[in-house]
Amino acid sequence: MKSLLFQLILVPFVILNFVNNVNAGITSRFVREEWPSVDIPLDHEVFAVPKGDNAPQQVHITQGNYDGNAVIISWVTFDEPGSSKVQYGKSDKNYEFSAEGKMTNYTFYKYNSGYIHHVLVDGLEYDTKYYYKIGDGDSAREFWFQTPPMIGPDVPYKFGIIGDLGQTYNSLSTLEHYMESGAQSVLFVGDLSYADRYKYNDVGIRWDSWGRFVEKSTAYQPWIWSAGNHEIEDMPYMNEVTPFKSYLHRYPTPYLASKSSSPMWYAIRRASAHIIVLSSYSPFVKYTPQCKWLEEELNRVDRKKTPWLIVLVHVPIYNSNEAHFMEGESMRAVFEEWFIHHKVDVIFSGHVHAYERSYRISNIRYNVSSGERFPVPDESAPVYITVGDGGNQEGLAGKFRDPQPDYSAFREASYGHSTLEIMNRTHAHYHWNRNDDGKKVAIDSFVLNNQYWSSNVRERKLKRHYLNGMRMIASS
Ligand SMILES: [Fe+2]
Numbered sequence: 067m068k069s070l071l072f073q074l075i076l077v078p079f080v081i082l083n084f085v086n087n088v089n090a091g092i093t094s095r096f097v098r099e100e101w102p103s104v105d106i107p108l109d110h111e112v113f114a115v116p117k118g119d120n121a122p123q124q125v126h127i128t129q130g131n132y133d134g135n136a137v138i139i140s141w142v143t144f145d146e147p148g149s150s151k152v153q154y155g156k157s158d159k160n161y162e163f164s165a166e167g168k169m170t171n172y173t174f175y176k177y178n179s180g181y182i183h184h185v186l187v188d189g190l191e192y193d194t195k196y197y198y199k200i201g202d203g204d205s206a207r208e209f210w211f212q213t214p215p216m217i218g219p220d221v222p223y224k225f226g227i228i229g230d231l232g233q234t235y236n237s238l239s240t241l242e243h244y245m246e247s248g249a250q251s252v253l254f255v256g257d258l259s260y261a262d263r264y265k266y267n268d269v270g271i272r273w274d275s276w277g278r279f280v281e282k283s284t285a286y287q288p289w290i291w292s293a294g295n296h297e298i299e300d301m302p303y304m305n306e307v308t309p310f311k312s313y314l315h316r317y318p319t320p321y322l323a324s325k326s327s328s329p330m331w332y333a334i335r336r337a338s339a340h341i342i343v344l345s346s347y348s349p350f351v352k353y354t355p356q357c358k359w360l361e362e363e364l365n366r367v368d369r370k371k372t373p374w375l376i377v378l379v380h381v382p383i384y385n386s387n388e389a390h391f392m393e394g395e396s397m398r399a400v401f402e403e404w405f406i407h408h409k410v411d412v413i414f415s416g417h418v419h420a421y422e423r424s425y426r427i428s429n430i431r432y433n434v435s436s437g438e439r440f441p442v443p444d445e446s447a448p449v450y451i452t453v454g455d456g457g458n459q460e461g462l463a464g465k466f467r468d469p470q471p472d473y474s475a476f477r478e479a480s481y482g483h484s485t486l487e488i489m490n491r492t493h494a495h496y497h498w499n500r501n502d503d504g505k506k507v508a509i510d511s512f513v514l515n516n517q518y519w520s521s522n523v524r525e526r527k528l529k530r531h532y533l534n535g536m537r538m539i540a541s542s
């Protein structure tokens with residue numbers, strides 16, 4: 067009797083301890099000596115204007131349609147409009163095709179933008195290297211890009227994830243480390259240039275310098291854009307009150323291809339991933355265009371074609387940093403149930419200038435009249451990852467809430483980027499790479515199991531197990 071009593075007390079204690087240990091999050095004690103959080107001076111070589119009369123600059127590409135066999139190529143000319151023509155082909159210097167696009171420009175206070183060209187190049191072959199040429203005469207410039215494989219359930223693909231980049235020496239370190247990662251496309255989680263930290267004409271000038279700063283990557287592989295608060299640029303003191311004016315003129319998105327009514331939210335399919343881009347700073351409550359669109363887009367997701375469902379949104383839904391704490395709560399209240407229901411694999415965010423990863427948790431049982439008040443473990447929930455650690459001039463968000471909440475698995479306040487390497491329909495390898503003074507160092511990494519296929523495999527195994535059991539009983 068005594069030993070039974072002892073066991074009754076001991077067993078729950080051991081189980082509880084085990085559960086606690088499993089969920090114990092890690093707050094990294096790593097402290098790095100950071101370079102000053104100041105923007106690189108404009109005369110630095112990273113912002114160099116390409117040589118030649120009216121030479122194209124700030125070249126960047128993004129996916130141009132739903133399934134990835136199109137790109138939008140963008141660039142800026144300053145002295146005169148020049149042509150909005152792209153010549154392209156499958157071998158170097160042999161440009162057998164051409165495409166014409168559009169030119170736009172805008173003013174911001176007394177700053178006049180250059181001539182901003184956007185050209186849709188479509189009908190491309192999948193998994194093919196294309197060379198392209200833009201600009202006129204001696205000032206023409208040449209680049210290349212690789213189209214993704216046709217969408218399919220087991221197509222491997224490596225994405226990079228960068229957020230809140232800015233244009234400091236820390237930003238440069240992040241960009242250079244990212245470029246060593248071998249990733250094929252960037253999922254950018256908002257806050258691009260931090261040009262809004264400037265006043266008057268310097269805002270436009272710092273958008274231009276940022277475009278030149280990232281060109282060594284953006285001209286060669288698509289960056290999938292989402293907008294952050296630093297893109298809003300509501301500056302009434304200079305009579306600039308049109309939200310996202312610079313961003314929308316400079317960074318087009320293929321929103322029409324996913325039946326969206328705004329470039330601020332849209333979706334693409336690439337390799338084996340379906341990527342949904344949301345806007346934290348556009349209306350998203352019930353009946354708004356973004357909300358209606360998301361409901362429809364989630365229903366369009368076909369996990370048999372694109373097993374990986376990824377969401378990008380600037381403001382993190384789960385964050386345990388003092389910076390921007392609870393700012394994602396309004397979107398959580400509206401969308402979290404859908405994220406669970408549709409088995410979203412991972413949600414990447416920025417905004418908080420630190421790194422954090424959550425456990426699979428949800429808080430959908432809570433409502434204002436009853437239910438659990440705290441997030442609880444939920445195998446159907448996505449992993450939430452904050453990668454707002456690109457290195458902008460605002461510096462790091464070094465103050466995490468103490469104690470670390472149960473939903474937080476790993477957090478560290480230093481600069482870096484992430485990669486998500488999809489292997490097949492069931493597994494992807496995830497890494498967060500801290501910049502760490504010049505060396506690429508993987509600090510947080512894990513195998514991400516696909517929410518749709520892994521649970522299907524589990525169910526199939528259980529079913530098989532059950533049927534085998536039944537057969538054995540019947541034959542005995
Ligand atoms: Fe932000």
